[in-house]
Amino acid sequence: MDNALKSELIQYLRQFATEDRWQRINDVIDKRTRYLSVILEDIYQPHNASAVLRSCDCFGIQDVHIIENKNEFDPNKGVTIGADQWITLASYNQPGKNNTEHCYR
Structure with a gap:
């Protein structure tokens, strides 16, 4: 949009x-702040990633970067409680690429 x-x-x-x-x-x-960003890399347990998203929303952190080299990011909606709707998620998940390096650029 x-x-x-x-x-x-x-x-x-x-x-x-x-x-x-x-x-x-x-x-x-x-x-809300963009002076601090959070990066989540290859989170294995969805409830942990979901809790981080909820905490970012709570503390006013706007940008969260998701790196998916090995594990797919799949937040648990029951844990995020809608927090993922209010923050900006940037995903780095291209197969065969070094997504970590791509995120840092």
Whole structure:
């Protein structure tokens, strides 16, 4: 979805939120950080990765990088409790490539 469409959608949905709710949403967004990113590499147990995503959301960390050299990333929706919807996930999962090196670039 391009930025123009996102902006249009936000403006449309804004009419359904109270002014207090709209202010709260903006306050939360303003407190998110991109100064720190989390990298998860070849996480074997999905519940552990899911807990990390939930913690990132809780602490306001916006960007999480997922490296899949050996293990596929498959978060457990029961553990993430929707946190993965609010953070930005970047996946590095090209077969036969050094995904770790690709992530670090």
